[in-house]
Amino acid sequence: MKCSEEMIERIHQYLDHDIKQADERILREHLQSCTECAQHLHELEKSIALVQSTSHIEAPSNFTQAVMNSLPEEKKRVGVGR
């Protein structure tokens, strides 16, 4: 049995913490009995966790200096003027 788009929509609202209380109750009850939707939610949560697991990279060490060296010349001299 294919579950309604409405239920999938509730799953997404739930993931965004943007779900009405009544809808959350409906969703929770539905997930108790529907393995397909429970699996769907599980796969979405897993995808999010995988994407979040990649979130730790840093800019190259000389980054700030490289930016500062590339700023337009005329602005560099403004600080000297009165």
Add this chain to the structure above:
Amino acid sequence: METIVKNRIKQVKKGDQNAFAEIVDLYKDKIYQLCYRMLGNSHEAEDIAQEAFIRAYVNIHSYDMDKKFSTWLYRIATNLTIDRIRKKKPDYYLDAEVAGTEGLTMYSQVAADVALPEDQVATMELQQMIQKEILKLPDKYRSVIVLKYIDELSLIEISEILNMPIGTVKTRIHRGREALRKQLRHL
């Protein structure tokens, strides 16, 4: 942090360039990360991230002090990455493949001196795989997914950065998540 940032910006507006270096230091990792996840290539990411800061500096007088600085900066960076993606030649996906193997190349260089523990290697391979899947997303989904899950911004901030209604942001996040689910569920 916004207060410190705004004080620095006032100094920048007066012509103090050193104050701008502090701003770059504060945001460089977030902006670089955004560019890297959008573009999948460290050279391009560095290039575009630098360009974003240069544009912010040049256009600092058009920044509205009543708004959050990071939102403005993210908007500049996001627009630049999307422009770059759209200007890419049709061989872009070939580039992406190359980008996806970068970590492995890096690893083979490291491995010559220091053997990495097995689980660390597995983590690097997994991260490369995930990065490739993120790059497969159409750019309109990729930008919202990266802003939400990698830069951890709120839906309201994302809607301001991308200059689109919050309803559109939600729809794109939902579709982006569904696409990722199909791509990543077998991992």
